[in-house]
Amino acid sequence: MNETDTLEFLNNLQRFGWRLGLDKILKLLHGMGNPQTEFNSIHIAGTNGKGSTAALLESIYRHAGYKTGLFTSPHLLTINERIQINAVPIPMEKLISGVDKLKDDIERINCTYFEALTALAFRYFADSGIDVALVEVGLGGRLDATNVISPVLSIITQIDLDHTEYLGTTLSEIATEKAHIIKTNVPCLWQSRHPEVSAVISKYAFHQNSQLNTLDEMCSVQTNVCTEDFSEFNLTFADDKFEDLKLQLPGSYQINNAALAVAATKILHEKFNLTREDIYGGLRNVKWPGRLQKLRDRPKIIVDVAHNTAAVKAIMKDLKSIYQFDRLIVLVGLLNDKNFGEISRIIASAAESVFVVTPNSERALDGRLLCEELLRYSVQAVYCPKMATGFQNAISSANENDLICILGSHNVVGELLHFYKKP
Structure with missing residues (x-):
């Protein structure tokens, strides 16, 4: 073989x-x-x-x-x-x-x-x-x-x-x-x-x-x-x-x-x-990638594999208490076994805007469903058909003092890390 x-x-x-x-x-x-x-x-x-x-x-x-x-x-x-x-x-x-x-x-x-x-x-x-x-x-x-x-x-x-x-x-x-x-x-x-x-x-x-x-x-x-x-x-x-x-x-x-x-x-x-x-x-x-991992500054880009209600809640709390930023922009994709309603509520309460993708997995939650759920909480949410598109949209919408957080699953963070290059 x-x-x-x-x-x-x-x-x-x-x-x-x-x-x-x-x-x-x-x-x-x-x-x-x-x-x-x-x-x-x-x-x-x-x-x-x-x-x-x-x-x-x-x-x-x-x-x-x-x-x-x-x-x-x-x-x-x-x-x-x-x-x-x-x-x-x-x-x-x-x-x-x-x-x-x-x-x-x-x-x-x-x-x-x-x-x-x-x-x-x-x-x-x-x-x-x-x-x-x-x-x-x-x-x-x-x-x-x-x-x-x-x-x-x-x-x-x-x-x-x-x-x-x-x-x-x-x-x-x-x-x-x-x-x-x-x-x-x-x-x-x-x-x-x-x-x-x-x-x-x-x-x-x-x-x-x-x-x-x-x-x-x-x-x-x-x-x-x-x-x-x-x-x-x-x-x-x-x-x-x-x-x-x-x-x-x-x-x-x-x-x-x-x-x-x-x-x-x-x-x-x-x-x-x-x-x-x-x-x-x-x-x-110790080195353990994908856990509040910072990819760059100005704007700050953070990736984390938080993928369930408790983890996303903890990440939102730490982002607020540890990092200095003007606006929080989230790029998220979830698998279909997650409580996406509660996760949407947690993200919407902290983020200025959200870009939603569908993870590259057979178990993926359709990003359009997640986007619809987020819109129920009056947060600006946009569905992006591809990870690269979602990431570019997040970057384009951010000012240098904003923070972009990519989360939701190992699939989402892994896919982003595959193509991410420092400017």
């Missing part, structure tokens, strides 16, 4: 969509010798922040000299981003050879796109002799293809309503799905501000005899500085204090993700030996 054949084969698997269940991934992994049993792993679920938390932990452990694996989804620019060792995406030749070896089994078992990539990642990690893998759940938790690992720690980030057609329509139902990454006698770290979520997580952790660590009980967070380029904050634990931690990812929500990452290292201190400088250096040097 060559690169074209490999990518075509994998992309064709997307015809199966999301098909939750563990039978097929277990069959595939069994035929590979169960590589998921050959390395330490940390499993991370949640509605928002799980990818960032994984990236933060990866950076900390890599800074300490550990050989790290990182498995996240979806990708922004290339499929290789999903599978990384020591922050380097899997080389195309490795991806090609991995697919070539598994192709017959993937077809015989009828694996999905995500199942195939999960198996490829675990084989690559095992063959490379990593010390620890940071594994982000793809969807939910209970029946997600990643839920075949036996982690040394399970982390559950903030839980909100998303993917309701798969996970349930209430917070309790969604929490139940995500709680199933908690394993027997394996510690769990989590954070939630919803009482109904807390009840579900606590009950399941007790059932699994899991040591339950709540972030808010483990440490307190004090934000010192929050700018458009970095944040600085303090973390206070019962037996330790980290002052003036500097994080290169802007946004108040990233401080929360960083607190989860540092708390995780405290829980696992006996397994992974870290110095204070490893934590400071890991946070200071």
Whole structure:
């Protein structure tokens, strides 16, 4: 197989969509010798922040000299981003050879796109002799293809309503799905501000005899500085204090993700030996594109993969509190499983004008529907048939003191980053 054949084969698997269940991934992994049993792993679920938390932990452990694996989804620019060792995406030749070896089994078992990539990642990690893998759940938790690992720690980030057609329509139902990454006698770290979520997580952790660590009980967070380029904050634990931690990812929500990452290292201190400088250096040097990423100034152009109600609300809040600008111009495209009515209300309450596109995805929400919804809130909204058109319209309408924010999905941000060039 060559690169074209490999990518075509994998992309064709997307015809199966999301098909939750563990039978097929277990069959595939069994035929590979169960590589998921050959390395330490940390499993991370949640509605928002799980990818960032994984990236933060990866950076900390890599800074300490550990050989790290990182498995996240979806990708922004290339499929290789999903599978990384020591922050380097899997080389195309490795991806090609991995697919070539598994192709017959993937077809015989009828694996999905995500199942195939999960198996490829675990084989690559095992063959490379990593010390620890940071594994982000793809969807939910209970029946997600990643839920075949036996982690040394399970982390559950903030839980909100998303993917309701798969996970349930209430917070309790969604929490139940995500709680199933908690394993027997394996510690769990989590954070939630919803009482109904807390009840579900606590009950399941007790059932699994899991040591339950709540972030808010483990440490307190004090934000010192929050700018458009970095944040600085303090973390206070019962037996330790980290002052003036500097994080290169802007946004108040990233401080929360960083607190989860540092708390995780405290829980696992006996397994992974870290110095204070490893934590400071890991946070200071982390790179995670597409999260309040600034592309230019005058006008400011910011991209963020915020794609559900809670995430868009957080981004609008941070834009207002962190950035200085005259007018907010939004370029947005959503997938069809999102609460576009509520997202429209949030965007319309903050933006001067909105340009709407249809993401390049089979699951895309028709941008014309989103545009109609935005117009209901008396905000200026224009549908653009192509991303390039939407971006050019946004640029043309902006003054040098305005801010343009592109958001709504990995597809939208990825497509923009593909063709964006600095002037």
